[in-house]
Amino acid sequence: MPRPKGSVYDGVACSIDGCPRPARKRGWCLRHYKAWERNGDPVAINDFFLRTPSQRFWGMVAPADANECWLWMGTKTVAGYGMFRRTTAHRFAYEDMIAPIPENLTLDHLCRTRGCVNPYHLDPCPREENARRARAAAAAV
Missing domain, CATH: 3.90.75 (Homing Intron 3 (I-Ppo) Encoded Endonuclease; Chain A)
Incomplete structure (x- = not known):
């Protein structure tokens, strides 16, 4: 689902080094934001499937x-x-x-x-x- 126009992060990439996804919350993409919500760390690896x-x-x-x-x-x-x-x-x-x-x-x-x-x-x-x-x-x- 596309973001509403006028978002604070329009056109800005995720602030995590090497992540090309668009920033959504706190300057992070949704993947890194959800990792931060779960683990308190936006770059924590979810090892569930490992x-x-x-x-x-x-x-x-x-x-x-x-x-x-x-x-x-x-x-x-x-x-x-x-x-x-x-x-x-x-x-x-x-x-x-x-x-x-x-x-x-x-x-x-x-x-x-x-x-x-x-x-x-x-x-x-x-x-x-x-x-x-x-x-x-x-x-x-």
């Missing part, structure tokens, strides 16, 4: 002790399960830290916290066993 999927994943988990729930801070389903890269976050965590999940098994949250991605709180089991445990936990409440 990190591995595992690094990006664990950056979205609330820090906690090994025996506590590790809560997912990213996108969640309506039911409260975390989502990451087109799979549930707890599945990604388990496969990243423990092992691949056999096709005929699901992961049961032993802690009963749907947003938990602590792989030591997850138990691979058949779907029927997972459902039985869920009913037993609901009846105990």
Whole structure:
């Protein structure tokens, strides 16, 4: 979308050395202005896409002790399960830290916290066993 005529920066290039983009705010182009908004530095490199999927994943988990729930801070389903890269976050965590999940098994949250991605709180089991445990936990409440 073109800038309105009469802008303070009409025809002025971004003030960051080597950047040919037009200045929009604070004398910077929008790319450098947004970097300044995010990081406090207009030339800070956004390394999000340079990190591995595992690094990006664990950056979205609330820090906690090994025996506590590790809560997912990213996108969640309506039911409260975390989502990451087109799979549930707890599945990604388990496969990243423990092992691949056999096709005929699901992961049961032993802690009963749907947003938990602590792989030591997850138990691979058949779907029927997972459902039985869920009913037993609901009846105990």
